[in-house]
Structure formats: C-alpha cells, structure tokens
Amino acid sequence: MLRGFKNFLMRGDVVVVAIGLIVALAFSTLIKAFTDFVINPIITRIQGKNSIGLGWQLGKPGNPATYVNVGAFISAIVYFVVFMAVVYFMIVVPYKHTQARRGVTVFGDPTPAKTCPSCLSEDIPAAAPKCRYCGSDQPPQGADRPAQV
CATH class of the missing domain: 2.20.28 (Rubrerythrin, domain 2)
Structure with missing residues (x-):
C-alpha cells in the first residue's frame, strides 16, 4: 500500500503541479503586496483620504491610506526570491537527483x-x-x- 502511494507521489506531473502551486502562492503574495502598498494608496489619493516607512506620501502627512509603501513591496520581492530558492534547493534539486537515479530526466532542456x-x-x-x-x-x-x- 505504501509503495503505491510513493509511486503516485513520485510521478513527474504530480511534483510539477505541486511546484506550480507553490510558485503561484508565492507570486500571489508578491502581487498582493504590490496592490496593497503601491496601487491602493494611489487610488486612495485620487479619492481624497493618511503611514510611516520607505516610500512617498501622496496626500496629507500622516495619512496611511495615501502612502506608497515601497518598503513593503521590496520585502515581498525578497520574500519571493528567498521562498523560490528554498523551493528549488529543498524540493527540485532532491527530486531531480532521485529521478536521475531512476533513469528519468526531469526539468531538463x-x-x-x-x-x-x-x-x-x-x-x-x-x-x-x-x-x-x-x-x-x-x-x-x-x-x-x-x-x-
């Protein structure tokens, strides 16, 4: 019973789909940070509504709703890069090594x-x-x- 489960998990398409979902999750975090901390303050400034950090204040000083928080966006980029490096070195490299021992080439040209x-x-x-x-x-x-x- 465990051998069948192991064979199911080691199928190439299951691992590729799992990695795709992980990348999508990390990318969604990046997109959410961009919209929350860059796009939303610009829209709020156009509407006329007050934050401290790395960025620019578009309206009245102290209004967090019109603050373009570039620092939060840079943090999301760093998170994305580090997260993808961890995925690569902790999932992709061992999986490639395991499949190469089985005679299967994955993630190749x-x-x-x-x-x-x-x-x-x-x-x-x-x-x-x-x-x-x-x-x-x-x-x-x-x-x-x-x-x-």
Missing part, C-alpha cells in the same frame, strides 16, 4: 520539436516520421531548412 505542415501542431518531435495529431507524413529532419547558396 526541452527536446527539439518541429511544426506539422498539415495541422500546424508545434510540438512534434524533430525525428518523428508522422504527426501524432493528424497522422500526416513529416519531412525528414533538417529538410525544412532553406538551401545554402
């Missing part, structure tokens, strides 16, 4: 691809003799390059 002239699919492997989508014959690899003069 993309394989060369070509476009099918019939259905215009752009992810056909470069060495494929037929399109995986429409089944049309593909020109041999390197045949789509113009002739050298």
